[in-house]
Amino acid sequence: MLDPYKVREDFPILKRKINNHNLIYFDNAATSQKPRQVIEAIEDFYTNHNANVHRAVHTLSQEASELYEGAHEEVAKFINAKNMAETIFVRGTTEATNLVAYAWGLRSLKRGDEVVLSLMEHHSNIVPWELLSKIIGFNVKYADVNADGTLNYEDFESKFSSKTKMACVGHVSNVNGVVNDVKHLVKVAHENGALILVDGAQSVPHLPVDVKDLDVDFLAFSGHKMLGPTGIGVLYGKEEILEKMEPFHGGGEMIKEVSFNPATGRCRITWNDLPWRFEAGTPDISGGVGLMEAVKYLKKIGMQNVKEHEEMLTEYTVKYMRECEKIKIYGPKDLSAKCGIIPFTVEDLSSHDVALFLDNCGIMIRSGLHCAQPLHQIFKLQSSARASFYIYNTREEIDRFMEVLKEITQI
Amino acid sequence: MSRIPLPYNPKVLELFKNPKNLGKMEDATVTAVAGNPACGDMITFYLKINDQSIIEKASFESYGCAANIATSSIVTEMIKGMKLEDAWTKVTWKSVTEEVGGLPSVKFHCGILAVGALKRAIRKYCQNRGISPHWLQKELTFEEKQALEEEELAKMLAKRMKLEAEK
Numbered sequence: 001m002l003d004p005y006k007v008r009e010d011f012p013i014l015k016r017k018i019n020n021h022n023l024i025y026f027d028n029a030a031t032s033q034k035p036r037q038v039i040e041a042i043e044d045f046y047t048n049h050n051a052n053v054h055r056a057v058h059t060l061s062q063e064a065s066e067l068y069e070g071a072h073e074e075v076a077k078f079i080n081a082k083n084m085a086e087t088i089f090v091r092g093t094t095e096a097t098n099l100v101a102y103a104w105g106l107r108s109l110k111r112g113d114e115v116v117l118s119l120m121e122h123h124s125n126i127v128p129w130e131l132l133s134k135i136i137g138f139n140v141k142y143a144d145v146n147a148d149g150t151l152n153y154e155d156f157e158s159k160f161s162s163k164t165k166m167a168c169v170g171h172v173s174n175v176n177g178v179v180n181d182v183k184h185l186v187k188v189a190h191e192n193g194a195l196i197l198v199d200g201a202q203s204v205p206h207l208p209v210d211v212k213d214l215d216v217d218f219l220a221f222s223g224h225k226m227l228g229p230t231g232i233g234v235l236y237g238k239e240e241i242l243e244k245m246e247p248f249h250g251g252g253e254m255i256k257e258v259s260f261n262p263a264t265g266r267c268r269i270t271w272n273d274l275p276w277r278f279e280a281g282t283p284d285i286s287g288g289v290g291l292m293e294a295v296k297y298l299k300k301i302g303m304q305n306v307k308e309h310e311e312m313l314t315e316y317t318v319k320y321m322r323e324c325e326k327i328k329i330y331g332p333k334d335l336s337a338k339c340g341i342i343p344f345t346v347e348d349l350s351s352h353d354v355a356l357f358l359d360n361c362g363i364m365i366r367s368g369l370h371c372a373q374p375l376h377q378i379f380k381l382q383s384s385a386r387a388s389f390y391i392y393n394t395r396e397e398i399d400r401f402m403e404v405l406k407e408i409t410q411i
Numbered sequence: 412m413s414r415i416p417l418p419y420n421p422k423v424l425e426l427f428k429n430p431k432n433l434g435k436m437e438d439a440t441v442t443a444v445a446g447n448p449a450c451g452d453m454i455t456f457y458l459k460i461n462d463q464s465i466i467e468k469a470s471f472e473s474y475g476c477a478a479n480i481a482t483s484s485i486v487t488e489m490i491k492g493m494k495l496e497d498a499w500t501k502v503t504w505k506s507v508t509e510e511v512g513g514l515p516s517v518k519f520h521c522g523i524l525a526v527g528a529l530k531r532a533i534r535k536y537c538q539n540r541g542i543s544p545h546w547l548q549k550e551l552t553f554e555e556k557q558a559l560e561e562e563e564l565a566k567m568l569a570k571r572m573k574l575e576a577e578k
Contacts (some may be wrong), residue, residue, distance in 0.1 A: 128564070350452075350476035356515065360418040405414045411424060 002180055002305040003395070004394045010035040011296075011392050021362030024397045027100050029174050029202060029341050029388035030366055031224045036052040041293035046285045053281055054253065068285050070394075072275060078295045079219065080210040085274035092233035093201040097168070098195050099235055099278060101128040101135030103248040109165055111137035116153055116159045116194070120178070124393050125168050125199045138165075149176040156185065158309055160192040167196045171203035175386070176331035177314070177341030184261045193215035195241070199226055205390075206310055206339050208303040211236055223287065225324040228294035232287030235278070242274050251280035270337040306391055310340030313389045313398060317342055322401045326332055326409040330384060340389035346409055351385040354408060361404045419477055422512040432470040432486055435481075439470075441536040445528035445558040447565035452521055455489075456501030458504075460536055464495045478521035485510050486525050496546045499533050501553050502526060504554055506521035520557065542576045558574040 008014050013033050016023045025033060045067065051060035053068045058318050072084035090096045109115070115129050119142050129140050141164075143156035151169070160167075167176055182198055189196040194408040197218040203209055204219075205226035219236040223229060237245075247254055254277050256270040269275045298306065316408055317336055321327045326347040332338060346354050355367035366386045387401070417424065434440075436457035446453040452475030459467045471479045477478060486507055490498045504520065504523040508514050530552050537547055575576040 341571045353476045353478075356476075356517065357415075361415055404415050411416070411428075 002301055002309040002391060004309065004392055005359065007035075007301070008392045010037060012036055013041070014392060017201045018362035018364075019360055024363040024387065024393075025140055025395075025400060026387040026401065027364045028390040028393075028395065029177075029225070032205065032227050032390050033296055034227055034229065034290075037297055038229065038293045040120075040307050041228060041316045042286045045289045050286075051191075053285055054276070056319065056322060058399050060340045064285055067285065067292070069179070070287045071288035072296050074292045078299060079204065079236055080212050082212075082239060082248050083107040086211075086236055086242065087238065088235045088242075088275040088278040089283055089291075090235050091231055091284070092222040093122075093199060093223070093381065094128075094233075096218075096233055096235035097125050097197065098128045099197065099248045100218050100220075100237075101132045102276065104195075105129070105132050105166065105243075107137070107246055109136050112163060113138040113165045114141055114159075114161060114163040115139070116143060116164055116189075117155070118156065118169050119145045120149070120173045120175070121150060121168070121170055122174050122199060122201065124201075125170060129168065132241045139387075143169075148342065149173065149330060149336065150178050150332050151180050153181070153184065153364050157188050160194065161189065162193070164189075164192050167194050169196070170199040170201075172339045172341075174202050174341065175384070176343050177202070177339040178332060179337055179387070181206070182214050182216065183407075184284045190215070199363055202341070204337065205306075206300075206303075207307045212392050217241055221401075223291040223294060226294055227297055228291040229287050232284050234291075239274065242278070247280065248278055249280035253283065254278065273391055286350045301391060307339075309391060310389050311335070311338075313393055313395065314338060314340045314342060316390075317398050317402070318365065318397055319385065320398065321405075323408060324402075325410060332372075342387045343384045345384055345388070346405070349408070349411075354385045354405075357408045357411075358401070358404060363398075363404060365387075380389065416514045420512045421479075423481040423514065424479060426484045426511065429479035430473075430480050432484065433472070434493075436468070436470045437508060441532050441539065443528050443532035443535055445531060445562075446475070446479075446524045447562050452476060452561075454479065454483050454525055454528045455487055456483075456532045458532050458536065459491075460495065465499060466490050466493050466495065471525075476518070476521060476526075478518035479525060481511050482507050482514075482522035483524040483528075486529055491530065494535070496544065498529065501547055502529060509517055514562050514567070516559040520561070523554050523557045524561065527552075527554040530555050531558070 011033050014023060025061050049060060049063040049067060052063045053065040055061055072087050076084045076087045090099060115138060117126060117140060133140050144152040146152050169180060170186055171182050186196050195217040198216045200209060200219045200221040203406050204221040217238050223232040236352040254272050256272045259268050260270055318329060319334060323328050330343045330346050345351060353366035355365050356363055368383050434498040437532060438459060440456035442457050442462045444455045455472045457470045461467050469490050471487055473483050489502055505524045508522045508524055
């Protein structure tokens with residue numbers, strides 16, 4: 001069991017007052033807060049070990065390299081990857097999906113090929129493929145979503161054909177917290193001879209995720225949603241697939257050798273080993289160090305405990321909200337298929353007003369379209385308010401949130 | 412009375428709950444729209460203007476937040492019986508914000524949009540009548556420009572949305 005009160009002691013920001021109220025942070029699907037362990041690890045890096053990685057023989061560079069490689073190893077173990085060759089550090093989920101689109105898609109997709117997505121995707125999993133399809137001319141097909149916000153599995157299967165080369169799906173929806181049966185989706189993709197990229201931005205921070213068990217080809221996620229700093233994220237890829245891929249960005253760090261051949265007048269380049277081949281330029285070393293600390297923190301708590309804590313909070317909130325007839329919740333009735341994300345609207349109030357009223361009482365939630373407009377179209381919604389939880393949230397906070405929310409419905 | 416502190420003052424909340432001049436006007440001389448549902452707020456203004464260029468009545472329809480409804484409501488009250496010239500020169504987003512007793516800064520744009528719709532209606536009326544009074548500046552006012560900017564943004568979003576939905 002997770003003790004959120006003990007966890008809270010590690011998060012300095014939670015001591016802040018907003019408009020003279022205790023801060024209640026329910027916008028965790030956007031980004032998580034950071035424990036002092038992560039903040040201190042970054043400070044320690046710059047205070048004691050700062051140097052560039054993989055270049056120099058001096059002590060500091062050795063230390064920085066060890067830390068940065070150690071971060072890869074830690075992340076690899078966290079998602080049960082084979083080794084750190086399979087974990088590429090990127091800026092975040094968006095860069096990870098773009099990496100797959102350009103480093104893999106640009107060379108592997110042809111005119112007439114097909115890529116299957118779903119209508120519940122975050123824009124970061126839609127836009128790269130739409131952009132690339134304009135260059136190459138492949139087709140993008142969208143699997144439908146049911147009225148309750150769950151994926152229509154039959155429709156997903158029906159979108160596959162012999163032309164399908166890639167499927168991209170979110171593990172957990174950032175709008176309604178629906179958890180997709182990734183194992184099943186992977187099976188469907190592989191049976192149809194396609195690869196699958198899973199957007200794990202909302203799953204890796206909140207559930208145990210095992211890439212071997214799921215058998216995904218690619219998994220993308222962001223550090224900042226899982227207690228780490230912004231600007232660092234991860235692309236997991238199966239080693240045998242990554243080995244065959246050409247680089248994404250060119251520059252330092254990603255090459256083994258660049259030799260000038262006077263006979264041809266050109267440079268001959270051999271690529272570096274994995275994962276460095278895909279990390280051109282000086283990487284976000286301190287970001288990697290912070291992410292390593294975040295992963296260690298989550299490991300200590302245990303991802304199963306994280307999941308259960310959020311499930312408890314979600315169930316508690318939904319039960320509370322259902323008692324209030326002016327509040328409408330979107331998403332599946334069955335909460336077992338759901339993570340700690342609750343989209344809702346308040347009768348006669350714009351979602352931006354709901355967020356503004358709550359903010360006045362120190363409660364931070366998100367309002368708007370949450371970077372997933374297609375899903376809002378399906379719900380026929382202009383916008384929604386969204387509360388999302390994490391390890392430091394308590395039932396007491398939800399009591400206060402509901403107290404304020406009920407007052408808002410009376411306005 | 413609410414037991415929680417509120418971001419809006421009582422006047423805004425009262426206008427939000429009981430807006431004045433809400434609804435379509437069948438015999439309007441001119442109507443104008445500002446905003447877009449995708450950006451959160453959309454207002455339609457209806458004006459009845461007589462031959463002496465006096466606004467006899469005004470009404471509005473709003474799809475938006477409390478600030479938007481309150482400012483639109485107060486604009487229709489402010490301009491009733493006003494000469495077009497006065498409505499054009501004296502009603503600004505600042506005077507409207509002041510009239511509702513102030514707004515949270517994140518909500519200023521809602522009042523700007525309401526005044527943008529009013530100015531559009533007046534400009535449209537003059538164009539329809541083929542008149543160009545000396546007080547009607549050729550370049551867009553601040554409020555009209557802001558309304559346009561919000562709509563452009565919404566259009567961009569809608570285009571992307573359409574692109575995604577069609578596929």
